[in-house]
Amino acid sequence: MTNEPPAEAKYEREAKIISEHDTLKYSLLGPSLTKSGQDNVDQSKVAEIIYNASKGSKYFNNEEARDKNLTQKIERILTKKAQLERLDLASDRRKADDYIAELELTRDLSQVVVHIDCDAFYAAVEELDRPELREVPFSVGVGVLTTCNYHARKFGCRSGMAGFVAKKLCPQLIQLPLNFDKYTAKAQEVREIIVEYDPRFESASIDEAYLNITEYCETNDIGPEEAVQQLRREVEEKTKITISAGIAANAKLSKICSNMNKPNGQFRLPSDRNSVIAFMRDLPTRKVNGIGRVFERELDAVGVKTCGDIYAYRQYLSKLFGEKAFVFLMQCYLGLGRTKIQPAEEYERKSVGTESTFGEMGDPGELRNKLRATAEELEKDMLRTQFKGRTLCLKVKLHTYEVLTRQVIPPKSIHLADDLYKYSVPMLSKLEQEFPGMRLRLMGLRCTHLVSMKKPDTMAFFGFRKRPDASTERESSPSDTSKRKIDDLSSDQEQWEEWPDELLFEDAERQEREDEFNELESLSQEVDKRRHHGKEIVPNPTPRKETEEEWWDCPICMRPQAASEKEFNEHIDLCLSRQTIRDAVQENSEQEPTPVAKKFRLGNEKGRDRIGKADPKQRRLCFG
DNA sequence: GCGGATCAC
DNA sequence: TATGGTGATCCGC
Structure with missing residues (x-):
């Protein structure tokens, strides 16, 4: 031709x-x-x-x-x-180099951090009940695979895969339903063992945990690898569950390492700078927690395939992917991560939501019924977690799998199904107008900007008491006030700890929660300072009796707040949103913003474990 | 602040 | 025939 x-x-x-x-x-x-x-x-x-x-x-x-x-x-x-590439990026390169130098100073190689991960956890638990399953490929979760055993993985089956697709890959695949309670109970058995190695271990999810075994190794005069060997043996003997472990100088590295010799294996990355740098140099970006399919492709496109490649592109990264991603990538390149491992106690939930998939539906009446049912579900969760929400978010997935969200701020914080429904229906109606004849396959409701319904006493947080103690309150010395405040804070803390279900939080959240906590503490001290120095941020902390009604002056916005302590607490919560704090501190300050205000403006600039998502807590469904 | 997108498990 | 639920963060606008 x-x-x-x-x-x-x-x-x-x-x-x-x-x-x-x-x-x-x-x-x-x-x-x-x-x-x-x-x-x-x-x-x-x-x-x-x-x-x-x-x-x-x-x-x-x-x-x-x-x-x-x-x-x-x-x-x-x-x-x-x-x-x-056509511009002169010398200054960007210098900026990156300065930042790298700065980060290098934060490197801490003194701790021994272990990440442990149960192998195919749900599948392993099922195998204990039905040993014959050991020999055949099977999955847990019908419809979509939650996890599967290693036989099934040999066929290409994976978590997140549609059941019918998995069947195509492996026609003899057995699919089991989930027994979430069983997995939770087994996970508890494992935790009872690891707590002996680090009483302050950190649950990262139902089947994952971080431990700092530095002290354990010292007091027992044992090396990290031997200690982890022993831990794994003990877990297997007592629970019949095999686990994989990574040992390294920080959480990020140990997480990567626990994947190196899976299943039923461990890997230690030596805690010296050269080893760490060499390890990261050849590590594919996707191995890092926080880099998923999309970011992997984006990085690959610009030439970054391994964490070592990040360095050569350091002058571009900030402008191409944003400042947060830049910081994250620099930490990846250097192999830096958090060394602080702590229990999941200090954490503030930011949203409560529920969603469900169903057979395609387009009838407006049916959709409203579904919305009503969703609202009922959410009410249960709001009661269980004891929160109200100031913002309500509706999520729908069209029959095309396109996802849309809409949110409203109701006039008051809500948690009851009637209210949830009342304020979400208009959003649904608007969507129906926007997408005439729309058909849905999923609907969800979520509350954000939460207000706790069981917070002990927000007033105490600011060093106030209700009458008649208020008068003595005013006379107490600043040092007394601040001391008591700390006590109040710790009791506040305790209350926050008693969550109804076991918590499985992620590191970044916890770090941020802690930062938030410290910020709030600084703020309250700042408020206190102002109160005790000429410049009264709180003109009148005592309840004012005007006619029949009792009034409080809000220490933040300084506006009088009426009625019950409960309502006052809700108001304080509102005021505590960051924007409000910023405004308050600034409005009350003629000069430069105070350090507190500055801190809020800058936000949390500390390193994160990841960009994007951090997984908080696992309930009901999740993939192993 | 809102809505979309990404990520983890 | 048919592809999940919960929660968080970041970005562009």
């Missing part, structure tokens, strides 16, 4: 289609691709099977659209990078 020349553009177009399908196939492999048990699996074959099983479905079409969007986003990133 000699009548060749179709325009080059056509080839390019075809190449583009092929590569787009490649990225889509990669995406369809799912988020847990990098999990263990997949090493000897031919992923291209698996990808082909998943692709063909999914092709043409609404889910597939949505994934395809998302993949195209991402491809476009990456094109924009590359364009931006090309622009930057």
Whole structure:
């Protein structure tokens, strides 16, 4: 054939289609691709099977659209990078180098941090009850796989995969329903052992924990590897559950290390700078907690495949991905992470929500019934957690898998189903107008800007008491006031600790919670200082009796607040939102903002464990 | 502050 | 035939 020349553009177009399908196939492999048990699996074959099983479905079409969007986003990133390459980035490089030097000073190699992770936890627990399952591939969770055993993984089955797709990969796959209570009980058995190695261990999820065994090793005169060996043996003997562990100088590294010799293995990264740097240099970015499928692709596109590659691109990263991502990536490059391991106690929940998937539905009456049922569900959760919400958020997933959210701020904080329904219906109606004939497959409600219903005494936080003690209160010396305040805070703390269900929090949250706590403490001291120095932030902390009504002056906004202590507490909560604090501190300060105000403006600039998500707490469903 | 997107488990 | 639920954070606008 000699009548060749179709325009080059056509080839390019075809190449583009092929590569787009490649990225889509990669995406369809799912988020847990990098999990263990997949090493000897031919992923291209698996990808082909998943692709063909999914092709043409609404889910597939949505994934395809998302993949195209991402491809476009990456094109924009590359364009931006090309622009930057033409500029002089010496100053950006210097800035990055200065920051690296600064970060290096924070490196702490003195601690021995261990991350432990139960192997295919839910599946392992099921195997204990039914030993015959050990020999066959099976999964836990029907419809969508929550986890599966290592036999199933050999076929390419993975958590998050649709059940019917998994069946295509492994027709003999057995699918078991979830027994969440059973897993929780087993997890407790494991915790009872690890607490002996670090009484202040940190639950990261139902089947994961961080330990600081520095002290254990010292007092028992045992090396970290031997100690972890012993811990793992003990857990297996007593609970029949095998665990994998990572040992390193900080939480981020130990988390990566626990994946190195999975299942039933451990890996230690020596705690010297050279080892850490060398380890990160060759580590694929995706191995780091917080870098998922999308960020991996974006980084790959600009040339960053391993954490070591980050350094060569340091002058671009901030402008391409933002300041937060820059800080995060620099910490990845240096192998820095948190060394403070502590129990999950200090944590403030930021939202409570519920959502559910159902058969497609478009009838307005049915949708309202569903919304009502969702509101009832949320009410239960709000009562269980003892919160009200100042913001209500409606989430829907269209039959096309497109997700939309809308939120409102009701006139008061709410938690009862009637209110939740009342304030969410208008959002639903508006969506129906926006998308005529819309059909849904999911609906959810979530409350944010929470107000606790069991907070002990917000007034005490500010060093106030109700009458008649208020008069003596005023006369107490500043030092007394501040001391008592600390006591109040600690009692406040205790109350916060008694959450109804076991908590499984993530590190970043905890760190932030702590920061928040410290900030609030500083603030209250600041308020106190002002009160005791000419400049009265609180003109009248005593309740004012005006006619029949009792009034309080809010120490933050200084406006008189009527009626009950309960309402006052709610008002204080409102005032405690950051914006309000900023304004208050500034409005009351003629000069420069105080250090407290500055701190709030800057926000928490400390290193995070991750960017983006941090997983808080696990309930009901989750993938192993 | 809102809505979309990403991430973890 | 058919692809989850809970919670958090970051970004662009």
